[in-house]
Each structure stands twice: as structure tokens, then as C-alpha cells.
Amino acid sequence: MPESSPTDRPLRIVQVLPALNEGGVERGTVEMARELVLLGHESIVISSGGRMVERLQREGTRHIEMPVHRKSLLSLRQVKPMRKLLAELRPDIVHVRSRIPAWIVWLAWRSMPPQSRPRLVSTFHGLYSVNQYSAIMAKAEHLIAISDCVNQYILDHYKVPPGKITRIFRGLDPGAFHRDACTPEWKSQLFRHYPELKDKRLILMPGRLSRWKGQEAFLDMMAKLVQIRPDCHGLVVGDAEPSKQHYLQELRDQCRQKGLDQHVTFVGHRSDIPAFYALADITCHMSNKAEPFGRTVPEALACGCKVVAFNRGGASESLQHCFPEGLVEPDNTLAFAQKVAELLDQPAQIQLPAEFFLEHQVNATLAVYRRLLASRP
Secondary structure, three states, X not given: OOOOOOOOOOOEEEEEOOOOOOOHHHHHHHHHHHHHHHOOOEEEEEEOOOOOHHHXXXXXXXXXXXXXXXXXXXXXXXXXHHHHHHHHHOOOEEEEOOHHHHHHHHHXXXXXXXXXXXXXXXXXXXXXXXXHHHHHHHOOOEEEEOOHHHHHHHXXXXXXXXXXXXXXXXXXXXXXXXXXXXXXXXXXXXXXXXXXXXXXXXXXXXXXXXXXXXXXXXXXXHHHHHHHOOOEEEEEEOOOOHHHHHHHHHHHHHHXXXXXXXXXXXXXXXXXXXXXXXXXXXXXXXXXXXXXXXXXXXXXXXXXXXXXXXXXXXXXXXXXXXXXXXXXXXXXHXXXXXXXXXXXXXXXXXOOOHHHEHHHHHHHHHHHHHHHHHOOO
């Protein structure tokens, strides 16, 4: 009986990333793993572990714990174990999603027999610093860029032929992000905990608390907005990393200094972010540097929430496709406040193209895998 073709048989796919705690790369990896299993492929993830491992395993993916997260030369000790592991697993594809894991995998992979080693794919999830450390991401056999700006960044800074890169937007799960995510029961419970939100026009600022994510600009914008629209209330969803909890206190101090104690609420880390999107009137994206994609933009739009964002990076790409009226001159918080006030009472037609959904991302990624496998000498 002839062996099945790599264009139609189930694949064994290994994804490698530093850890499986909360974050965009982590969520994307877990979602991709789930979809691979549903399509009949064998899914394996290698990481140092984290809170999302349980979900990953529950949805049918095998997790292998390995210390591939330390930004240290000591991580090179994992090259030999990785080579041994890949030889045992015999995957069709190894897909690396971060730089330290990419170094470990590449050093292990390059010493394996070319005829039998897996095909190697990397995803550029960021606009990485241009140096030898980051250049490892360009050494894979094929690269995936998560936005057009990342695609151009690779071409500008690494000697990579355009045909070696495929741009695939990070896809959102329509089962999680939709207009009905905010149920009456959820809303009532939220208002019991935070009565100050009731009967307000809610302006949402989602994301990890970090200096570059734009929470300080959000507070500056809110101070201007409540002068125009006193019925608005700011809602900051997200927490700082354990080592950066002092930043949350800095933000609270700034809030008080700007007279916003009655106009802004911090709710910390939440796992029910789709409900916040569906509840809010406007979602803000205010990073102070270009983000490679800006996942919150299509997520909020999929939940029917209008988005206002600075016109730069991947976030502006998403809005250009889906809601261009939400774009604002970068770092201009007065213009941002005016745009929020302007859009509050305007009806909006929001329709996300198919390429922003998970199904398209999975199919496009599988097409990359299949092409690589079909091209093996």
C-alpha cells in the first residue's frame, strides 16, 4: 500500500515556546494546538510549563516540560536533550515561537540527518531588536509574519528572500469573541462588584500593565475626555507582572493626581475579557511604540465594540481593514479624547474579514507546513 502524501495525511506538529502563562503568544499557541487536534493532527507543545498547561492537555495536546525559557547561555545545555527528544518524537514540523527556544531547537535540528529531520518553521511575533540573538528567528526554513509591518521589518533587517515569508494575521476564536459574550447575569454581577460602572459610557483599556502598553496615556486621555463627556468612565483591565506591581501603584497615584478617582476603575487580571469588550462603548489601544499586531483590536471589534487606536504598527493595520474611522495621530491624547467623544453616539458597521479569524490562520499555517513537506528532496 503506498505511503500517504504529506499533502493529505495527518501531521505530527511540535510547537516550542518559553512558557504557557497568560499572554498573546501563549493563547495563540494553545488555540492553534486545539484546532490541530480537532482536524485530526497530533499536537505536541514543549515549554517550561505554566497555568495554561492544564487547558492544553484537556483539549488533546501532549505537553512536554523542558527549561527552554531562560535567557542565559546555560540554556545551551538543552540542545543535546532537545536533539534526542526530536529524534524520538519524529515530528513532521517543529514550529518555534520565541528566540531562546529557537536557538535551542535550531542548534539541535541542524545536527540531525537532513533526510530525516523535521521541517523548521518560525513565527515572528514581535519587532525584535536587530542583532545576532534575534537573527535566529530568520534561520528557520520558512518564516511566518503576524502582520504586514512585521513582514516588512523582516525584509528590512534580515537577509531573507520575500518568498521565504508568509504573512498570516493572528486569528481570533469566534466561539470566545462575539457580541453575546456579555450576558445579563455577568453584567449584573459586575455592577454589584463595581457599582460605579452602572449607567456610564464605558471606555475600556485592556492589556498587561506595562509602561509601553499606554496606560499612562489612557489616564491622560481620560482626564481630557471627562471634561467633554462627564458620563464616561474608564475601565482598566489587566495586571502587572509580579516583579512590577509597583507600576500599578504608580498608575493609581497618577489617577488620583489627575482627579480621576471617580472616573477610572482598575479591575486587575480577568479571564472574561470578551464580556468586557461586548459591554464597553469604546476599546482603546494606546501603545507608545508600534506593536507587531495588537490583538485587542480585532478581538474588541468581533465583540461589536468600536476601537480607537494610535495610527501605527499592527494595530493600525487591523483598523484600516475593519474600522478606519477609529485611527488617531500617534501620542495625541487630546485628539484621542475628541475621537472617543465623537464616536460614542455614532452607529458603526463593523465587519471583520475572514483572515482575522482562527480558521483562516490554521488553514494558512497548515498550507505552509504542507508546502514545506512537499518540497523535501
